[in-house]
Amino acid sequence: MVGxxxxxxxxxxxxxxxxxxxxxxxxxxxxxxxxxxxxxxxFRLDRGFQVLLTAYPELERQLDVGALDLASxxxxxxxxxxxxxxxxxxxxxRPGTLLPTVRSPVGSLADKARILxxxxxxxRADGADLLRGDDVTTLxxxxxxxxxxxxxxxxxxxxxxxxQLDPELTTSRRMFDVIFRCLATGxxxxxxxxxxxxxxxxxRRVPDDSVLLGSPVVEVAAGRVRTADGRHHxxxxxxxxxxxxVAGELLGLPDxxxxxxxxxxxxxxxxxxxxxxxxxxxxxxxxxxxxVMTNVAPGxxxxxxxxxxxxxxxxxxxxxxxARSVVNDWWGAGVDHWTHLRSYAIAHGQPDQRPAxxxxxxxxxxxxxxxxxxxxxxxxxxxxxxxxxxxxxxxVAMLGSGSGxxx
Numbered sequence: 001m002v003g004x005x006x007x008x009x010x011x012x013x014x015x016x017x018x019x020x021x022x023x024x025x026x027x028x029x030x031x032x033x034x035x036x037x038x039x040x041x042x043f044r045l046d047r048g049f050q051v052l053l054t055a056y057p058e059l060e061r062q063l064d065v066g067a068l069d070l071a072s073x074x075x076x077x078x079x080x081x082x083x084x085x086x087x088x089x090x091x092x093x094r095p096g097t098l099l100p101t102v103r104s105p106v107g108s109l110a111d112k113a114r115i116l117x118x119x120x121x122x123x124r125a126d127g128a129d130l131l132r133g134d135d136v137t138t139l140x141x142x143x144x145x146x147x148x149x150x151x152x153x154x155x156x157x158x159x160x161x162x163x164q165l166d167p168e169l170t171t172s173r174r175m176f177d178v179i180f181r182c183l184a185t186g187x188x189x190x191x192x193x194x195x196x197x198x199x200x201x202x203x204r205r206v207p208d209d210s211v212l213l214g215s216p217v218v219e220v221a222a223g224r225v226r227t228a229d230g231r232h233h234x235x236x237x238x239x240x241x242x243x244x245x246v247a248g249e250l251l252g253l254p255d256x257x258x259x260x261x262x263x264x265x266x267x268x269x270x271x272x273x274x275x276x277x278x279x280x281x282x283x284x285x286x287x288x289x290x291x292v293m294t295n296v297a298p299g300x301x302x303x304x305x306x307x308x309x310x311x312x313x314x315x316x317x318x319x320x321x322x323a324r325s326v327v328n329d330w331w332g333a334g335v336d337h338w339t340h341l342r343s344y345a346i347a348h349g350q351p352d353q354r355p356a357x358x359x360x361x362x363x364x365x366x367x368x369x370x371x372x373x374x375x376x377x378x379x380x381x382x383x384x385x386x387x388x389x390x391x392x393x394x395x396v397a398m399l400g401s402g403s404g405x406x407x
Contacts, residue, residue: 001025001239002217002225002250005033006199006381007373007388008241010062013205014392020399023233024206025225027216031203033243034349035381037194040341041267042302044194048263048346049162049289049311052198053179055186056382057127062389068197071297072187073276079106079155080281080330087277088155090184092119107151114146122181130177131378135355138166141173158280161313162289164379165259165349172357175378188278192299198381220250222367237368237395241388244351244375251365256375257352262315262345264323266338271295271306272331283326286312290327308338319343351375359383363391370395 001012004026015022030036036047051073052059059065076089076097086104089097101112122130136144138160142152152169161167163179191197203211219226220240225233240247244256271292273279279290289311293300301307310323320343327335351374361376372391377383 001241002220003033003241003243003246003373004028004031004199004203004211004213005241005243005373006035006202006384007391008033008239009199009202009206010385010388011239011241011370011372011392011395012210013062013202014389015395016206016210018392018396020396022206022210023212023235024210025212025215025217025227025233027214029214031211031213032196032199033384034346035195035199037196038342040265042305043265043267043307043341044196044293044300045265045307045342046190046195046309047344048261048349049291049309050195051188051190052195052381053182053186054189055182056380056385058382058385058389062385063198063201067201069192070187070189071192072189073278073291073296075183075187075277076101077155077159077278077280078273078275079104079158080279081105081154083329085273085279085330089277106154107148110146111148111151115151118145118180119184122177123184125177125181127178127181130181131174131359133174133177135357136173137170137355138164138173138176139169141176142169153282155280158282158287158289159278161287162278162280162311165261165313167287167313170354172353172355174355174357174359175353178378179380190293190297190300192297194300217250220369222369235368237370237398239370239372239391239395241372241391243348244373245348247371247373247375251369251371253371258348259350259352259379260314260316260345260347261349262312262317262319262322262343264310264312264320264343265341266308266310266323266327266335267301267341268306268308268335268338269304272308272327272335279330281326281330283329284322286315286322288312288326290330307341313349316345316347319345350379353379360390363387364394364398368398 087100091098372387374383377387
């Protein structure tokens with residue numbers, strides 16, 4: 001088992017639950033892959049601004065959701081334009097946001113009626129059917145629904161730049177439809193103790209002595225894995241559960257393109273806003289997502305201090321300076337006194353999933369080689385978990401009544 005991210009943990013847990021032995025080899029110093037949380041000066045910093053969509057169907061199947069102690073964002077967003085924010089809410093769940101949403105300058109009344117129509121249509125749809133629908137880019141899909149350039153640029157572009165790291169809206173409309181449906185039917189949330197709680201819970205399904213950390217894998221073949229220290233690990237089945245680019249190199253698969261993101265965290269003595277909604281905007285041509293994490297989940301920071309995250313999709317250089325420029329324009333010079341905690345430049349935040357997009361790609365490559373990850377399904381926590389479970393079930397089926405998955 002190569003890779004200890006969500007997909008790898010889901011695979012390993014599935015194999016172990018079936019009574020088979022498993023060895024999980026991870027290159028880094030901990031489990032979770034791209035879903036990790038660092039503790040810095042009493043603050044919990046997720047590696048990139050991440051949220052869990054509670055409507056993902058795989059959550060209830062693989063996680064004890066109640067034990068995650070989820071804290072939810074308010075539905076909708078605060079959208080920034082010309083130094084001021086306006087509310088685009090969800091009047092179905094928060095009736096008090098109806099008038100502010102109607103008055104918001106992000107789009108026309110017709111645009112807002114189209115959001116309502118889109119929401120109702122997607123709520124009634126089956127998620128699997130949406131992934132089989134006609135496929136174009138998200139931008140073409142939105143224009144096909146009749147949305148104006150104004151609401152596309154002010155609302156949809158920064159929203160899906162944050163969720164799918166896609167400022168140009170070139171991702172498959174199949175992914176857009178599924179994500180928008182999840183936003184309409186569930187919450188965006190984070191575990192009270194940080195996103196690390198998700199892999200930590202999955203890891204409890206795998207014996208501690210089966211995990212090998214700090215061991216980059218440099219070669220895989222049928223029945224064998226070689227790590228950078230020259231050691232060989234024999235196995236009846238070999239699973240590669242790394243992020244897409246690494247899986248492609250190890251297995252000779254087609255290239256997996258990456259979507260990048262920069263993310264900066266700041267500590268402040270006072271919150272710049274009391275809102276629990278995500279703050280959306282476009283700054284110097286770059287879509288931006290900002291959130292006061294301690295408004296949503298107070299445990300993300302020590303008592304009396306606040307944690308602000310600024311996510312810059314597609315930006316890998318000068319992340320702190322660009323992030324400071326954003327919050328300075330929105331909230332004024334007082335942010336100069338915020339403490340910069342850490343910045344992350346994440347070259348592979350998600351796989352690029354443009355049309356024609358085909359999820360549920362095969363996980364069994366033959367000869368005892370398997371592959372899984374969000375690049376084999378949907379670019380999401382749902383996709384990683386679902387792919388991992390599919391892969392684990394495929395391994396167990398291959399093993400049948402024979403010997404264990406092997407060390």
